[in-house]
Amino acid sequence: xxxxxxxxxxxxxxxxxxxxxxxxxxxxxxxxxxxxxxxxxxxxxxxxxxxxxxxxxxxxxxxxxxxxxxxxxxxxxxxxxxxxxxxxxxxxxxxxxxxxxxxxxxxxxxxxxxxxxxxxxxxxxxxxxxxxxxxxxxxxxxxxxxxxxxxxxxxxxxxxxxxxxxxxxxxxxxxxxxxxxxxxxxxxxxxxxxxxxxxxxxxxxxxxxxxxxxxxxxxxxxxxxxxxxxxxxxxxxxxx
Numbered sequence: 001x002x003x004x005x006x007x008x009x010x011x012x013x014x015x016x017x018x019x020x021x022x023x024x025x026x027x028x029x030x031x032x033x034x035x036x037x038x039x040x041x042x043x044x045x046x047x048x049x050x051x052x053x054x055x056x057x058x059x060x061x062x063x064x065x066x067x068x069x070x071x072x073x074x075x076x077x078x079x080x081x082x083x084x085x086x087x088x089x090x091x092x093x094x095x096x097x098x099x100x101x102x103x104x105x106x107x108x109x110x111x112x113x114x115x116x117x118x119x120x121x122x123x124x125x126x127x128x129x130x131x132x133x134x135x136x137x138x139x140x141x142x143x144x145x146x147x148x149x150x151x152x153x154x155x156x157x158x159x160x161x162x163x164x165x166x167x168x169x170x171x172x173x174x175x176x177x178x179x180x181x182x183x184x185x186x187x188x189x190x191x192x193x194x195x196x197x198x199x200x201x202x203x204x205x206x207x208x209x210x211x212x213x214x215x216x217x218x219x220x221x222x223x224x225x226x227x228x229x230x231x232x233x234x235x236x237x238x239x240x
Contacts, residue, residue: 007078039222
């Protein structure tokens, strides 16, 4: 694949089936789309500012071979669409999982997982504080999870974890294309080796998994808070 539409095709392929299924009775999500976009704007604003700053700082850059050529500040328009397409697909998955699984009980394994994440993120951010992407993705992820733990939102954290694990394979596929792991000869997103640890899964920097977790969790949480009093046409997924 060698096209200026590559990044755009990744965005569209991520959102296509979740958007299509949103109109079906079994996975009816379209009635919450307005609330999703309100919550998404709040989160996306932060991530775009972060993204613009890091692009100016040469933490990452974008391969002109695979983008259309229309820019928002210094970001390809596909990168802006990314912050809508990915959260929509993930929030739809979160909706489906929350609707069909019982989350009335919090498992000890969930707490152990998050306590481990807190420790790992703290240690990594401590040792790699000079690496901008490593430090910010780990420390911000840590702060947000700690914030939810202090609020004792364990039911939500368990839902978030299930959703994160569910979409992980799709994350690897889509991010794999963007980082040059699959289908294309060069990465769409190019990372400055001085700003990351250098540990990769396929060709995906390990930081992306924590950045992705923060992006998903922030969207899930704001979406939950905006929709807490919503009474959808079909069965509500707010079981907590």
